[in-house]
Amino acid sequence: MMRAYFICWLVSCSLALSAQGVDEDLLRMKKRLDSVVYFQANLQLETDISFVHMPVKRAIMKFEKGKPVQFSSSDFVLLPKRGLDFSLRSLFEYPVVTLVRNSSLKNGYTIKELNVIPSDKRADFTIATLWLNTSLRRVESAEISTSKDGTYVLQMHYLQAQDIFPDRVEVNFEIERIRIPLNFMGKGTQIDKEKLKAEGSKTGKIFMMLSNYQIRYTGR
Amino acid sequence: MKRLIYAEIFKLAKQSKTYYALASILIIEVIILLSAYFEGTNIINLLLENLRKSFYFQGSLLNGNLLQYLVLNTLWFHLPLIIMIVVSGTLTTEYKDKTVQAVMLQPVKKWQWILSKYIVAILFTLLVVVALYATSYWLCKGLFGEGDLVVYLDGLNFFPAKEAAYRIRWAFIAGSLSMLFFAVSSLTLAVWLKDVTKTWIVCSLFLIVCNLLLKIDLGSAWLNQYSFVKLNDTWQYFFQFTIPYRTILINWWILVGYIIFMAAAGIYVFHKRDIG
Secondary structure, X not given: OHHHHHHHHHHHHHHHHHHHOOOHHHHHHHHHHHXXXXXXXXXXXXXXXXXXXXOOEEEEEEEEOOOOOEEEOOOOEEEEOOOOOOOOHHHOOOOEEEEEEEEEEEOOEEEEEEEEEXXXXXXXXXXXXXXXXXXXXXXXXXXXXXXXXXXXXXXXXXXXXXXXXXXXXXXXXXXXXXXXXXXXXXXXXXXXXXXXXXXXXXXXXXXXXXXXXXXXXXXX | OHHHHHHHHHHHHHOHHHHHHHHHHHHHHHHHHHHHHHHHHHHHHXXXXXXXXXXXXEOOOOOHHHHHHHHHHHHOOHHHHHHHHHHHHXXXXXXXXXXXXXXXXXXXXXXHHHHXXXXXXXXXXXXXXXXXXXXXXXXXXXXXXXXXXXXXXXXXXXXXXXXXXXXXXHHHHXXXXXXXXXXXHHHHHHHHHOOHHHHHHHHHXXXXXXXXXXXXXXXXXXXXXXXXXXXXXXXXXXXXXXOOHHHXXXXXXXXXXXXXXXXXXXXXXXXXOOOO
């Protein structure tokens, strides 16, 4: 009898999930992002990773719909694999379902917290949590879990209420401790094996400042 | 004194082993460049493997600055060894050919004669370091171009091209002091040992021991900071993310003290000893 109840519960849950579809606010935000066919911005990057010391770097970022984002710089620049996809293209590449988890008020705006779950195995993320500003139709923050690259947390800051893209993005990510072969070590470098073992994977931060946006929308 | 110095320069310029030494430095540079050309990308990929999981790289790190940094690493062993062989040879060959006795029959003061050898050893060492800097600069920048430098020293340090060039230049200047120490020490060892082969073996041993002790805790804070073996990596301080200028200056002064002490010891022993 218990088994029959459990099967019924499982079937009803899966039916509920399949019927969930995609959240309306998320679709509205996606439609707004999809209206951008081209943008260009100046990018300034600051890294905060304990074992990487890098000065502030500058680059030009270009996006054309249907093409990967391109960067150009006269310097050597480390660009985070996650966090530069402002169009959230990677989240919507394959079919997804969404689950609304919470709604709250922040600075007078409604912030909707929802989970995005891919329903196709080819998707490169396992689950994403988005905090949507439903009034301004944009993402405030996101937590994206991937099977290969760990979990990424994005915090987006916008200059003006009508801005579609952020002027400041903070990306938090997991990074494995560095393994340098001994022959690359400087002679004065001390190696604390116990400390290295204990450290395991680390977290890093990258701060991106974006300015001089040139945006072209569909039909303009 | 001037004439003695000119005579020593003349002798150094006339002996073939001086040119063998300079040629061997050039050969080492070419080998470094060739290995970087064929293997450089793989080495950098290995070095930055973990970062590659989280980042895309825009731009190339296999450039003239990285190559010049690799050439700079010859300051650990290859360059001081070559300098020690040539510099100690300037005295041991005079013992071997018995030209020391011939010179001492002339109205020449012993201390002035040996001092002129030390002065020429210093000039030769500086010339070799300048030659290494100049050739590595032209070869590395000419073949691999400009670019940011990545160095692993207490973490991965990235330096923009201009800053990297500044740090490399100063590292060569700091390195030249270490080379002077080894050059002067080798001449002092030559004063003591006189024999060509024995001097070369002891010079090599001295260099190896210095390199080994650099990594070993000497059991005392003072020794760990100020013994001469611990000062020979001062040039590498220029690749720490924040350059510790004060420590570098202190190390330089102490190293200059060691150089003067080693030269004074050699001059004293040579002056007191019978030529025979």
